[in-house]
Amino acid sequence: MAQPGIGKKTHTKVEEQSSLKGTLASVFLLGFFLIATWVGVYLLFVNRF
Template identity: 60%
Template sequence: MAKAELKTKQKTVIEDKSSLKGTLASVFFVGAFIIVTWVGVYYLFLERF
């Protein structure tokens, strides 16, 4: 059987209008939460002795 070929010379244009500012803010928020949690656990560990 012959393979069907598509002979269109149309270019696909991909427009990137997405912004990653919200993603960056979310990553900073999660990172700050993890750091604060670890510092809190560390101080609880120090207070134990």
């Protein structure tokens, strides 16, 4: 049984790679916010203990 698409050559379009600097900055900001939140909660716990 013949299989469709065996002899076809397909061309894939290669896109230029985009810069991920904005993504890196966002991840760092989110990380710093989470760390600051955890430190704040920890200090609140230690002061109330």
